[in-house]
Amino acid sequence: MSNPSPIISPSILAADFANIQSEVELLNRSEADWIHVDVMDGVFVPNISFGIPVCKAIHKHAEKPLDVHLMIVNPERYVEDFAKAGAEIITVHYEACPHLHRNLQQIKSIGCKAGVSLNPHTNIDVLEDTIQDIDLVLIMSVNPGFGGQKFIENTYAKITKLRAMIDAAGSSTIIEIDGGVNADNARRLLDAGADALVAGSFVFRSDNPEETIAKLKAV
DSSP states (O other): OOOSSOEEEEBGGGSOGGGHHHHHHHHHHSSOSOEEEEEEBSSSSSOBOOOHHHHHHHHHHOSSOEEEEEESSSGGGTHHHHHHTTEEEEEEEGGGOTTHHHHHHHHHHTTOEEEEEEOTTSOGGGGTTTGGGOSEEEEESSOTTOSSOOOOTTHHHHHHHHHHHHHHHTOOOEEEEESSOOTTTHHHHHHHTOOEEEESHHHHTSSOHHHHHHHHHTO
16 A cells, blocks of 8 residues: 555755755645655766765755665775764665665664665565564665656556565564656556655745745645
């Protein structure tokens, strides 16, 4: 069963960085549940976004949990620093973690929820042996690295398959979708089994971001 009231996690990557405080305050006022923080290192993905100091600055003004998505190599080196900077959920990439179980243990040991993200080419079967240790699976519905990309249609099938895996394991893992999410595909994503939706450009480039978040929440 999908969540009847989806978790909405707007991506601060699409916000106006020159006015980051007011953008975070906008999210505080809105119906957003989390604030999605995309960290890119220019190595794992072909883009550089921001790091620990910016995460700390966002946390200073945020009244909602920081949903931190580490698109970086060697995430174990930085997990503790991001937790100290205010992260409540820390998601690492399966493709960047040859010792994934150890990564999950590390994240949980510092009091954060542990997430795993899968790139579009990665089959969800790779999570079968760790699904009960994962609090959140983030399915990338675009190739990671840049905002504003076109949604990949195969995502629906991946969600359905992952939902079946979670249910079979009796796990409470949340399914989150990141990339190209908008009002046109949100309902179908939830019907396929998603619980949480990340939206960046769709929210921050709209005429009324608070209203746009409310529409996603009400889908």
